[in-house]
Amino acid sequence: MNRDTAWYIATRIFKVLFTVWVVTTLIFFLIRLMPSNPIEQYVQNLVVQYGMSYEEANSRAMSLFSIDLNKNLFLQYVDYLKAAVRLDFGTSFLSPGVKVSTIIASRLPWTLFTVGTGLILSFLIGIVLGAISAYRRDSWYEPIISGVSSFLSAIPDFLIAIFIILMFGVFTWGGAKSIIPIFQMRGNYGAGVTQGFNWPFIKSIFAHGFGPIMTYFFSQIGIWVILMKGSTTGCLNADYAIIARARGLHPKKILSSYIGRNAMLPIATEFAMRLGFIIGGSLIIEQLFVYQGIGLELLKATTNRDYPLMQGIFLVMTIAIVLSNLLAEIVYSILDPRIRAEGGRKHV
Amino acid sequence: MSKTPTAAQLNLTTTTRLSRNLRHLRSAIFGDPIGSVGFFLLLAIILMSVFGPIWFPLDTISDPTKLLNPPSAEHFLGTDHLGRDIWAQIVSGGRELLLMAFLTASIAVVLGIFLGSFSALVGGKFDEMLLFFADVWLTIPRFPLLVVLSGFFTLDALALALVLAILSWAGLYRTVRAQVLSLRSRDFIEVAFMLDMPKLYIIFKEVLPNMMGFIVANFTLLMRAAIYAQVGLVFLGLLPLDQNWGVMINVAWNQGVIYNPDAIWFLLSPTIVICLLILSLVWISRSMEEFFNPGLRK
Numbered sequence: 001m002n003r004d005t006a007w008y009i010a011t012r013i014f015k016v017l018f019t020v021w022v023v024t025t026l027i028f029f030l031i032r033l034m035p036s037n038p039i040e041q042y043v044q045n046l047v048v049q050y051g052m053s054y055e056e057a058n059s060r061a062m063s064l065f066s067i068d069l070n071k072n073l074f075l076q077y078v079d080y081l082k083a084a085v086r087l088d089f090g091t092s093f094l095s096p097g098v099k100v101s102t103i104i105a106s107r108l109p110w111t112l113f114t115v116g117t118g119l120i121l122s123f124l125i126g127i128v129l130g131a132i133s134a135y136r137r138d139s140w141y142e143p144i145i146s147g148v149s150s151f152l153s154a155i156p157d158f159l160i161a162i163f164i165i166l167m168f169g170v171f172t173w174g175g176a177k178s179i180i181p182i183f184q185m186r187g188n189y190g191a192g193v194t195q196g197f198n199w200p201f202i203k204s205i206f207a208h209g210f211g212p213i214m215t216y217f218f219s220q221i222g223i224w225v226i227l228m229k230g231s232t233t234g235c236l237n238a239d240y241a242i243i244a245r246a247r248g249l250h251p252k253k254i255l256s257s258y259i260g261r262n263a264m265l266p267i268a269t270e271f272a273m274r275l276g277f278i279i280g281g282s283l284i285i286e287q288l289f290v291y292q293g294i295g296l297e298l299l300k301a302t303t304n305r306d307y308p309l310m311q312g313i314f315l316v317m318t319i320a321i322v323l324s325n326l327l328a329e330i331v332y333s334i335l336d337p338r339i340r341a342e343g344g345r346k347h348v
Numbered sequence: 349m350s351k352t353p354t355a356a357q358l359n360l361t362t363t364t365r366l367s368r369n370l371r372h373l374r375s376a377i378f379g380d381p382i383g384s385v386g387f388f389l390l391l392a393i394i395l396m397s398v399f400g401p402i403w404f405p406l407d408t409i410s411d412p413t414k415l416l417n418p419p420s421a422e423h424f425l426g427t428d429h430l431g432r433d434i435w436a437q438i439v440s441g442g443r444e445l446l447l448m449a450f451l452t453a454s455i456a457v458v459l460g461i462f463l464g465s466f467s468a469l470v471g472g473k474f475d476e477m478l479l480f481f482a483d484v485w486l487t488i489p490r491f492p493l494l495v496v497l498s499g500f501f502t503l504d505a506l507a508l509a510l511v512l513a514i515l516s517w518a519g520l521y522r523t524v525r526a527q528v529l530s531l532r533s534r535d536f537i538e539v540a541f542m543l544d545m546p547k548l549y550i551i552f553k554e555v556l557p558n559m560m561g562f563i564v565a566n567f568t569l570l571m572r573a574a575i576y577a578q579v580g581l582v583f584l585g586l587l588p589l590d591q592n593w594g595v596m597i598n599v600a601w602n603q604g605v606i607y608n609p610d611a612i613w614f615l616l617s618p619t620i621v622i623c624l625l626i627l628s629l630v631w632i633s634r635s636m637e638e639f640f641n642p643g644l645r646k
Contacts, residue, residue, distance in 0.1 A: 019487050150630075154627050154631075156626065162615065163619070170609075283495060302496060310499060
């Protein structure tokens with residue numbers, strides 16, 4: 001690693017820290033400074049409804065939000081930042097005594113599992129389809145692949161989810177039963193399986209994860225096909241591809257080791273960026289499939305005004321996105337040294 | 349070239365340039381079959397939402413004798429859980445959504461164009477700072493932020509449009525900035541700079557007319573994002589709105605319509621209309637991009 005790379009990565013890491021700081025600050029001031037902010041509301045509520053004294057209500061709020069209201073705002077802000085650095089977001093309102101970080105740790109793996117599986121599947125298949133449709137531009141199936149991809153990439157993911165539930169879980173297609181029993185389209189795993197590393201549990205996880213995974217798959221695959229097709233088309237006419245053809249290499253060999261590798265380059269970084277993006281978009285999908293992931297938890301926290309949980313999950317989502325962006329940029333700068341000289345990746 | 353052009357001369361050149369660009373827009377849409385399908389689809393949806401409610405007024409009272417009926421001659425998409433006609437709800441459900449999306453896209457486009465072209469024309473530290481800030485802004489997860497915000501405020505349609513526009517300025521800012529930077533080196537902009545014209549004048553008279561197709565393409569994409577966000581929030585029950593397609597999906601879902609084959613159109617019809625609307629927007633923007641950005645064509 002030379003000095004350019006090190007400098008490049010250092011600026012990126014600075015950007016990551018800055019972004020996380022902006023988001024934490026935003027949340028702090030939303031909670032503390034807004035008129036009728038949650039802490040004031042909570043204190044008012046205790047005073048009016050339960051007849052507590054103002055001091056008592058204040059101290060109760062302080063312990064709940066883990067904020068020392070007697071300090072001035074700046075010191076409170078410093079305290080809050082210190083706690084956030086340790087990923088300590090206090091305890092949940094809804095389930096008193098349970099740490100926010102515990103809830104997040106138990107929910108995040110489920111979201112990562114479904115989003116990750118769906119994304120990897122769509123990436124692998126999309127890239128193959130995209131490369132084929134660019135390479136065989138004149139075939140009869142190319143318009144079909146391109147048409148379906150642009151169609152799928154346009155439709156909002158939650159509408160795809162509704163269609164998937166209908167297609168697999170509801171319509172009987174002339175038979176007596178739907179393809180998948182509808183109860184398998186809800187929840188994370190079936191009743192009566194014990195959690196742990198055993199076959200029924202793993203089978204149940206995949207059966208119940210099918211809905212969300214398919215949703216992420218269908219909502220993402222169009223984008224990969226389109227990106228890969230564009231990228232491959234660009235590489236087809238590059239000098240090295242023409243020379244490879246002139247040398248009489250087998251078309252398959254050219255596609256896989258000459259064009260494919262270079263065409264993959266810009267797309268591989270997009271993969272990491274998408275990962276973070278979909279974690280943020282998992283909210284509605286998890287609601288539709290009643291899938292107990294981080295998105296559904298954020299929704300529950302919001303509808304129940306569970307502010308510590310809300311801010312914790314939102315921060316974790318931001319960190320996930322920021323880290324996956326960072327990963328994308330580092331991978332790209334290692335794969336393609338030109339980018340460091342130009343001083344930044346061109347965003348599409 | 350010692351004589352500076354008079355205002356009349358300048359106006360003449362810009363109006364011809366604008367009309368040329370409008371002509372380009374037209375051929376961009378109608379020269380491409382997908383673009384024209386998108387255009388007419390959007391037109392049909394707009395006409396339906398504007399004039400439809402006159403012929404198909406909403407049922408205001410419920411009719412307990414025909415709850416969740418299947419499609420029939422009288423109610424050709426069936427009835428909802430209160431016995432009201434679904435077709436009438438579809439017809440009236442688009443107006444609010446379209447208006448909100450249009451408003452959001454307008455505000456976001458204005459923000460993006462102003463910041464983007466200023467940033468590119470001013471340059472220097474201001475440009476660098478704004479670019480960095482836009483980068484940071486882009487990484488904040490937008491939909492979860494909207495969900496969190498709706499926990500703090502009650503967002504009505506207008507507030508939502510404003511918030512959405514502010515949340516989506518950064519993407520357009522970056523692309524406008526890049527466009528203006530590439531335009532900047534062109535002769536006519538150089539001349540405008542040499543003549544020491546005010547920056548606002550340059551933006552409006554020289555830069556904007558040359559980015560029409562680009563702006564329209566982004567406008568439709570912004571509308572799409574606004575529709576996604578609004579329907580999503582409404583579906584989650586986080587927005588207080590009375591009559592639109594997102595609300596219909598929400599109600600149909602919560603009524604468990606999905607298990608009732610007779611009433612499936614209560615859920616399916618708003619879903620399909622939203623898909624059609626979004627597809628029409630995407631198709632229009634794609635035909636624009638292909639026309640104005642020939643590098644994308646094969």
